[in-house]
Amino acid sequence: MILYGSHFFKLNGLVHNKRRFWVGAIDSAKIKKMILAEGIELVGIADAKDLILAYPPRPATNLMPSAQSVIVMAVAHSLGSVYSPDIMLWTRNKMQTSRVLDQIAEKIGRFLESEGFLSLPISADKPVELFKSDPKTGEKFRQTRAVGFLSLKHAAVSCGMGQIGRNNLLLTPQFGPHQRLCAIITEAPLEPDAKQELDLCKDCGKCAKACPSGALKNGKYEADPCMAYWSYGFKRLPPAKLTEWPSYIKMIRGHFTRRDMLMESGQTFITDVDNCIECMRVCPVGKSWKNIRPKNLAPQKSGGTE
Numbered sequence: 001m002i003l004y005g006s007h008f009f010k011l012n013g014l015v016h017n018k019r020r021f022w023v024g025a026i027d028s029a030k031i032k033k034m035i036l037a038e039g040i041e042l043v044g045i046a047d048a049k050d051l052i053l054a055y056p057p058r059p060a061t062n063l064m065p066s067a068q069s070v071i072v073m074a075v076a077h078s079l080g081s082v083y084s085p086d087i088m089l090w091t092r093n094k095m096q097t098s099r100v101l102d103q104i105a106e107k108i109g110r111f112l113e114s115e116g117f118l119s120l121p122i123s124a125d126k127p128v129e130l131f132k133s134d135p136k137t138g139e140k141f142r143q144t145r146a147v148g149f150l151s152l153k154h155a156a157v158s159c160g161m162g163q164i165g166r167n168n169l170l171l172t173p174q175f176g177p178h179q180r181l182c183a184i185i186t187e188a189p190l191e192p193d194a195k196q197e198l199d200l201c202k203d204c205g206k207c208a209k210a211c212p213s214g215a216l217k218n219g220k221y222e223a224d225p226c227m228a229y230w231s232y233g234f235k236r237l238p239p240a241k242l243t244e245w246p247s248y249i250k251m252i253r254g255h256f257t258r259r260d261m262l263m264e265s266g267q268t269f270i271t272d273v274d275n276c277i278e279c280m281r282v283c284p285v286g287k288s289w290k291n292i293r294p295k296n297l298a299p300q301k302s303g304g305t306e
């Protein structure tokens with residue numbers, strides 16, 4: 001007999017819990033097979049209590065104190081949309097990829113609950129928690145920062161799916177950075193996958209060179225310039241000093257003469273428009289698409305403002 005925390009135990013290959021006596025043979029292999037059969041391309045399982053945490057830390061057990069496992073799922077992007085000339089085409093495709101993931105997370109989560117295990121799907125998309133200041137130091141940020149309720153990249157690394165590359169994205173051997181992620185936190189006591197030491201990112205510098213906002217300068221990722229560009233296409237951060245306001249206002253006025261912020265906001269609500277994927281687009285990692293990548297890639301039309 002194997003004991004799984006205080007709620008579950010396994011006897012003769014069957015998992016039992018205290019709420020329902022027999023809950024069926026739920027094991028990692030069965031769950032993975034079900035998920036892959038739904039069209040998910042990569043699936044891994046991490047121990048909920050042994051997740052790699054970043055800052056601010058997002059432990060799965062904060063969202064579900066009884067959590068035992070985190071199931072991480074990935075679907076490859078359509079490479080045609082990643083390489084399309086206009087960012088909007090990618091945006092629409094990203095939404096569909098998220099939908100596939102969210103629907104399957106919902107279905108598998110419901111299945112696990114019907115088997116007696118509380119389960120919480122973590123969407124591939126928003127919502128996110130917003131911070132105006134650092135919760136630890138109280139220091140006010142120059143610009144609001146967003147953070148997911150669970151860091152999907154770190155969850156994926158925790159189950160050996162890939163590594164975080166120089167572009168700050170999850171790289172997998174199969175698809176490089178070109179996959180979308182989603183997860184299910186569950187009480188089901190599933191066998192976790194081992195973490196892996198991978199050497200996929202060769203620090204070729206392509207992502208840092210392609211980044212229009214300068215967020216990947218000096219070997220690190222900075223969330224603020226990335227967010228300003230991703231949200232509005234601004235190449236500048238909000239002014240830190242009074243003297244910076246005149247040139248900032250000039251930039252905004254220039255932006256308004258070329259772009260229709262009202263219509264764009266409307267479109268963003270409908271299709272969740274992003275302004276940038278350059279760091280992901282130029283990344284050469286991922287063996288699945290070696291032969292169909294275009295040799296030359298002009299930056300996507302996204303209309304950044306200096």
Ligand code: B12
Pocket residue numbers: 054055056123124125126128131133134135145146147148149150151152153167168169170171176177178179180181182221222223226227230274275276277279280
């Ligand atoms: C919020 C968010 C964003 C924000 C902020 C990004 C950020 N890194 O902070 C913005 C809008 C800028 C963004 C941009 C992008 N994102 Co994004 N994003 C997310 C989201 C919802 C949460 C990210 C998160 O919480 N990370 C956890 C933190 C701990 O890790 P981190 O990002 O590496 O660390 C930064 C923060 O901690 C921040 N930071 C530092 N100190 C502090 C202090 C406080 C208080 C706060 C709040 C933050 C903070 O700075 C750190 C880096 O220095 C995830 C989905 C999810 N739930 O995980 C998708 C996700 C990470 N994004 C994704 C993608 C694809 C992108 C983009 C390519 C944009 C796009 N068009 O899709 C770019 C790439 C940017 C990059 N190179 O990292 C994918 C990545 C897939 C992959 N292969 O890895 C994810 C996983 C979505 C998904 N479902 O697949 N993203």
